[in-house]
Amino acid sequence: MRHVFVSLFLTGSCWAQGLVGPLEVRAVVSDGKHNAFTAFVRWRDAYWLAFRKGGAHGSRDGDLIVLRSVDTKTWTEALRLDVLPDDRDPQLLATDKRLFLYDVAVEGDKLTSFVTYTDDGKSWSKPKPVYKPAYIFWKPKARGDGFYATAHVKSHDGGAREVHLITSRDGIEWERVSKMRGGNWESETTIHFLTDTRIVAFLRQKHGSPAASLLFADAPFTEWEERPLAGMHFAGHDSYTFDGVNILASRAFEQGRKNPYTMIYTFDKEANLTPYCRLPSGGDCSYPGIVRDGDEMLVSYYSSHEGTASIYLARVPLPKPVAGQD
Secondary structure, X not given: OEEEOOEEEEOOOOOEOOEEOOOEXXXXXXXXXXXXXXXXXXXXXXXXXXEEEEOOOOOOOOEEEEEEEOOOOEEEEEEEEOOOOEEEEEEEXXXXXXXXXXXXXXXOOEEEEEEEEEOOOOOOOOOEEEOOOOEEEEEEXXXXXXXXXXXXXXXXXXXXXXXXXXXXXXXXXXXXXXXXXXXXXXXXXXXXXXXXXXXXXXXXXXXXXXXXXXXXXXXXXXXXXXXXXXXXXXXXOEEEEEOOEEEEEEEEEEOOOEEEEEEEEEEOOOOOEEEEEEEOOOOOEEEEEEEEEOOEEEEEEEXXXXXXXXXXXXXXXXXXXXXXXX
């Protein structure tokens, strides 16, 4: 199956006061289905874009789709993953030799995270369970000779929720490093290495206030300090560093938790966030992924601002390093 962009928006360099505007936004997949929750990497001289295709945001009929492109304009389906009735929340991890795809698969009340991988971009391994049952695997990061990620337990009881920092040597077998926080609606938590020995984690709180917190830990990452962020919201977020500039891409809300949209922030060594670029989006939206392209970044995300949830790819200027900033 081949996919081509179906719409194109060109914008100026600044479309909102104080913010950089996207140079270009294209719709990659817009077919009337609910296409959402993107993961995006470059591997083996090609772009790999994963997302969930289903009947609705919370329907139990989703499959994971992985698209491949050499130019970001024409896409070919490389994999369709259907482990359980509903597969969602794809995560991609690209290494020198291997591309990993992580999947949260749901059947009734049963939830299990799985991993599959490819060494050649053509054949994929049989999906294998990752970490513990009922834990959602989230945003793996390569560090040194291994990998780190988080996993949060899914529960309709906020008091039963918790999030763990986990680590792996091979991307397949994962073990717990520490409990980061628990007992208060913990959800998606993205880690970022501020230095070789210090982590910040951007934590989403599913219900209650505040909806977002920062967690800090120094090596060996077993003790965590929290800084609540009043008025902030994280969801589907991920972090990056380009030319020494730290970037967080996430769902955000206007005042009063109304009108969701996709925002790209920069942040300093203390994890203070500064809005950088707001992408055209709204309604059911966000879950972005970023790949560098020269002096620009390509940003995948989903949005329903034009109707049903569709997958978009934006081209955004990279933020310039600030003199004197680590």
